[in-house]
Amino acid sequence: LRMAPSTQKLFFCENAEVPKTHFFFFFYTHTANSFVELFPAKELSLNAFTLCLRFATELKGKREVILFAYRTRDFDELNVWREKDGRLSLYLSGPGALFEVPELGPLANHVCLTWESLTGRTTMYVNGRSSASQIFQRGHRVRPGGKIILGQDPDNFLGDFQAEQSFVGEIFGVNMWDYVLPSVAIQLLSTGEDFSDANVLDWATVTLMPTGSAVEYK
Secondary structure (H helix, E strand, O other): OOOOOOOOOOOOOOOOOOOOOOOEEEEOOOOOOOEEEEEOOOOOOEOEEEEEEEEEOOOOOOOOEEEEEEEOOOOEEEEEEEOOOOOEEEEOOOOEEEEOOOOOOOOOEEEEEEEEOOOOEEEEEEOOEEOOOEEOOOOOOEOOOOEEEEOOOOOEOOEOOOHHHOOOEEEEEEEEEOOOOOHHHHHHHHOOOOOOOOOOEOOOOOEEEEEOOOEEEO
16 A cells, blocks of 8 residues: 555646656456555545546447446445446536547547536546536535545445446546646646646555456556
8 A cells, every 4th residue: 555645735837847657557357346446635525626537448339437436325426437428427426417529549548527516617628638618516515435446336335336337448647636727737637747746636645455356557
């Protein structure tokens, strides 16, 4: 396990040089028991967020793929999916916001989502390019007390997984902020720039725990 340091204030600086992180998790087959749990630097009690990650998968065809799951005891609090029809989606304790995106090939893609409760504005970014924004879950709040996992969709607090929804491939660079990053910052992140520490999940320092056949590579 890597122990996360205390939360640091995020700052924006185009010329800052921060060591890159080179490790990723490889889920090499469909399973109902392989996942990685992430332990955030602060509780996910959120009125806004930016969530970014990178993934590569060769999964094709009519199949859902879970990319990120945050589950409390009673709700799928914050889930990100690649839908059966190829759209990317965000769910916040209810119906989802779905985004048409170009077909994502097997090479690594950088995906970011921004959402704020005050206006409901929700935007999907793929490799630095933004979708048209949607108004989604205005006035909602992401609730604390849950668990964050990669690789599976938990239908209860941490279990009841389904292999046909599991992630197969590589996933890395998972970072989360408790506010909306500006578009220029997300564009820089998509090119590999690391200009600051994420204050909820920072891939460079996050404490994590793999289970099953999830393999970490550097």
